Amino acid sequence: MIYLDYQATTPLAPEARAAMEPWLADDGFANPHSPHRMGRAAKAAVEVAREQVAALLPPGGRVVFTGSATEALNLAIQGSGARKVAVSAIEHAAVLDTARACCELQELPVDHAGLVAPDAEFAAGTQLVAVMQVNNEIGTIQPVDALAARARAAGALFLCDAVQGTGKLAAPAGADLIAISAHKLYGPKGIGALWVRDGVDLKPLIHGGGQEAGLRSGTLSPALCAGFGAAAAVAARRCEEDAAHVAALWDAARGVLARWTLNGSAEARWKGNLNLRLDGLDVNRLMSECRGIMFSAGSACASGSGRPSHVLSAIGLTNAQAKSAIRLGFGRFTVTDQLVEACAALDVAAREQGC
Structure with missing residues (x-):
């Protein structure tokens, strides 16, 4: 099998697996919120992981561990108390559906390249603006720094879904809230995080024991936190190497699939996402x-x-065009020869359909 679905999830990095193993062993099961020696050791592992994840994000904020990026986005939107929210038309459902459920919503359009205008206008009274860093379907990189500056000038908070960009691109420095996910940067599933800028006040969604500084009650998993932290540390160390590898993979894939039409910008995009x-x-x-x-x-x-x-509808494709699209995702562990083999097989199968 050849795995080309890196936007859905990434393989677990060996370093992340190794970091998790001690906390899955017979003596690694302690509750990190317990005061005894085993609990304190587990808490120390959680805090090391928090620092490793925070190193991928801007200074001047705190990392709140959550069960997923979806939970982090819900905490950001609902916890902010915002009632008027502006979001891009191509946000993940975790943003769109949450905002629709609890807020007055303005959708910011994108152009045919899949980009929000950096000088987008927000409705009067907008309290929160949410635009993702890298789109999960077409890979376009949004002008989040410019949009964050406009949100701040309008008196609104800026939320960035950085799930697809964290560990690959520089963090959105102007954001007030940033949601990320471990399993999109070679870490384990079942854990995400919300970065909250100092001074931003949120109300918790989950009440109980008051963990995570009162923002997210529930017992943390030292194993998941350790795996997340290790994956973040590797991503920080390998960022340039990973980007160069992905760029070479992109060139190889486009060489084979040159006759296919690219969806989204060819320039303003993460090249590990090939939507055709x-x-x-x-x-x-x-x-x-x-x-x-x-x-x-x-x-x-x-x-x-x-x-x-x-x-795909938002960038102007018809229903028929949208339904004729595929997404190839590749990254750190993708082998060039296997990618070329897969692309050739897809092209041959498409030709056999008469396409």
């Missing part, structure tokens, strides 16, 4: 015929819904 289409392509048939290649027909979070991607 061929008019008339039956993607379900392609997946069936190329079962040894793990790729996506769109966002993994929306797969099976039967609806065309809201992201």
